[in-house]
Amino acid sequence: MLRSVSVETMWRDRPYAERVRAAGAAGFDLVDLWDWRTSDIDAVAAAGRESGAGVNGFFGNRDHPLCDPAARGDALDELARSLETAVRVGARQLHLFSNAIAGGRVVPAPPLPAEALRAACVEGVAAAAELARGSGVTLVLEHLNTVFLPGYLWDEVGEVVSAARQAGAPDVVGVAFDAFHQQLVGGRLTEHLEAAAPWLARFDVAEVPGRHEPGAGRSTSSICAVSWTGSAGTGRSRSRPCRATGGPRPPSRRSRRTSRRGGAGRAGRGPDMGSLEGSLEGRTAIVTGAGSYAGQGAAEARLLAEHGAAVVVADLPGSEGERVAAELARPGRFVPLDVTDEAAWDALAENVLAAYGRIDVLVNNAGVWLDEGLTGTSPEQYRRVVEINQTGVYLGMRAVVPAMRAAGGGSIVNTCSTAGLKGGGMPFAYAASKWAVRGMTRAAAHEHAGDGIRVNAICPGVIDTPMIEGGAENRARLAGFIPSGRLGTPEEVAELVLFLAGDGSRYITGAEIAIDAAVTA
Structure with missing residues (x-):
C-alpha cells in the first residue's frame, strides 16, 4: 500500500518544494498537486527525489x-x-x-x-x-x-x-x-x-x-491497495496494486441546518432519515402538481427544498408555480408541464439534466378529482381523469428512469389515494385511476430494483387542500368519518414524501403507504 497526500491542502504556508519535503518526513510515499503550471513542478519533483515522496499526479x-x-x-x-x-x-x-x-x-x-x-x-x-x-x-x-x-x-x-x-x-x-x-x-x-x-x-x-x-x-x-469481502456467502475479494492518490478537494462545510441539530448532513446517516435536516443536499427533485400554493405538491416542494434538494416545481401554465418556486428555501425553478404530454415530459427531463446534471427524486403528485359514480361519468370525463392521474404517472416515470439508472439509483414517489385501497364509496373514475397507480408502482419497483431505483406509492386520506370544496361545513362533515376526528394537512403528507425520497427508506420499494389516520384500517 502506498500513501499520498495532497500538498494543496497541507502545509499551505510553505513553498511547494517544502511541502513535499514535509510530506516525506511525515511518512507519505507520494504527493498530489492540482495545476502543475502554478506549483513549481520541477522543484517539486526534485524535492520528491530528495525526500522519497514522488509525484503521484x-x-x-x-x-x-x-x-x-x-x-x-x-x-x-x-x-x-x-x-x-x-x-x-x-x-x-x-x-x-x-x-x-x-x-x-x-x-x-x-x-x-x-x-x-x-x-x-x-x-x-x-x-x-x-x-x-x-x-x-x-x-x-x-x-x-x-x-x-x-x-x-x-x-x-x-x-x-x-x-x-x-x-x-x-x-x-x-x-x-x-x-x-x-x-x-x-x-x-x-x-x-x-x-x-x-x-x-x-x-x-x-x-x-x-x-x-x-x-x-x-x-x-x-x-491504493483495496481489498474486501463481498456479500455474505460469496467469499469474494479483490486487490489491486497502488497506482496513486489524492485529488482536488474543496474545503469542508456543514449544512446550515445540520449544525443546529448536530445530526448528519447526508441521506442515509441514520434510520430517522426524514428528521435529518440537510439530508437531500446535492440532490435534484421534480414535484408535479406543485403549483397550487396551499396544496399538497407545494408543501412537498417546500419540505424537500428545506432539506437541501434543488426542486423543480412542475405544473400547468397559469398556476401559482412561479410563486411556489420563488419562495423555496433554496433556489428552485418553475417549469410549465402538462403531465399528459409525452414531449413535455421528455423536454422537462432534458432541461433538468442540463441545469443540474441529475434527477434523484420524482414526486408524481399531479391529479384531478371527479366526484361521480359509474353511470354519472361520461366517457370524456373518464378519459380525462385517467390521462392525468394514471397516464401522467406513467409518462413521468418513463421520462426520469434513464437518468436515474445511469446515476445508479433514485426515488420515485407516486401519489395514490385511499381510493386506490378500497372501492366502496369512492368516485368511479378516480378510484380506477388510483388503483392503476398502485399496479404501476409495484410493476416499476420490481422492474427497476436492480437499477437502484425505488418506486413507492403514498395513499393519503382526506387532506385539507384546495381540492376539497364546500368550505368549513364540508370539512367538518368529512372529519366525522375519520377516527382521529380531523383532516390531514399537506405538511403531514410532505413528511412522508421526504422520508421516501431519502436514503433512510433505502430498503423500501414497491410499498403502498396509507396516510389516513386509520380510515382504511
Whole structure:
C-alpha cells in the first residue's frame, strides 16, 4: 500500500518544494498537486527525489472540458502538455475532468440531450486514452460533488465507472474513489466501491485536520491497495496494486441546518432519515402538481427544498408555480408541464439534466378529482381523469428512469389515494385511476430494483387542500368519518414524501403507504 497526500491542502504556508519535503518526513510515499503550471513542478519533483515522496499526479485538463465536442481539440492539446510534463517529472497519474473549471466554478456543459452528453464524455475519454497510451501515465477520471461544484457532470463514482468502462481502455484509464465527495453526493460507499473496483486507480480519504502536523489543515490520504469481502456467502475479494492518490478537494462545510441539530448532513446517516435536516443536499427533485400554493405538491416542494434538494416545481401554465418556486428555501425553478404530454415530459427531463446534471427524486403528485359514480361519468370525463392521474404517472416515470439508472439509483414517489385501497364509496373514475397507480408502482419497483431505483406509492386520506370544496361545513362533515376526528394537512403528507425520497427508506420499494389516520384500517 502506498500513501499520498495532497500538498494543496497541507502545509499551505510553505513553498511547494517544502511541502513535499514535509510530506516525506511525515511518512507519505507520494504527493498530489492540482495545476502543475502554478506549483513549481520541477522543484517539486526534485524535492520528491530528495525526500522519497514522488509525484503521484496532477490535473490533466482544467481549462477545457472533455465532454464538449466543440472544445475537445483544446482539451486534448491541454492534456498533451500535461502528459509531457508528467513523463518528465515521473508522475504516475493525470486527473481528468468532465467540465472545465474556472475560478473555482464549473463551466456548464453544452446544451445537449443527456444521452448525447454521456456519449460525448465517453468519446472524450477514449480520445484521451489514445493520446496517453504508451506513456506509462494512468488517466484518472475524477468524480466531484455538486454540493461544492454545481453542474459538474461526473458527480458520482458511478458516472466515471460508466465512462471508463465504455471507453474500453482499462490499460490506460482508471477512476478515483473519493470517499468524502461520494458521501456528500450519494453515500452507499461500500456498494459503489465494489462497483468501481475493476477500474480503481486511487482511493481518497479525508482525515482529521492537523493529524500530521499541528495547525496544518486537513490531510488527504489515498490507499491504493483495496481489498474486501463481498456479500455474505460469496467469499469474494479483490486487490489491486497502488497506482496513486489524492485529488482536488474543496474545503469542508456543514449544512446550515445540520449544525443546529448536530445530526448528519447526508441521506442515509441514520434510520430517522426524514428528521435529518440537510439530508437531500446535492440532490435534484421534480414535484408535479406543485403549483397550487396551499396544496399538497407545494408543501412537498417546500419540505424537500428545506432539506437541501434543488426542486423543480412542475405544473400547468397559469398556476401559482412561479410563486411556489420563488419562495423555496433554496433556489428552485418553475417549469410549465402538462403531465399528459409525452414531449413535455421528455423536454422537462432534458432541461433538468442540463441545469443540474441529475434527477434523484420524482414526486408524481399531479391529479384531478371527479366526484361521480359509474353511470354519472361520461366517457370524456373518464378519459380525462385517467390521462392525468394514471397516464401522467406513467409518462413521468418513463421520462426520469434513464437518468436515474445511469446515476445508479433514485426515488420515485407516486401519489395514490385511499381510493386506490378500497372501492366502496369512492368516485368511479378516480378510484380506477388510483388503483392503476398502485399496479404501476409495484410493476416499476420490481422492474427497476436492480437499477437502484425505488418506486413507492403514498395513499393519503382526506387532506385539507384546495381540492376539497364546500368550505368549513364540508370539512367538518368529512372529519366525522375519520377516527382521529380531523383532516390531514399537506405538511403531514410532505413528511412522508421526504422520508421516501431519502436514503433512510433505502430498503423500501414497491410499498403502498396509507396516510389516513386509520380510515382504511
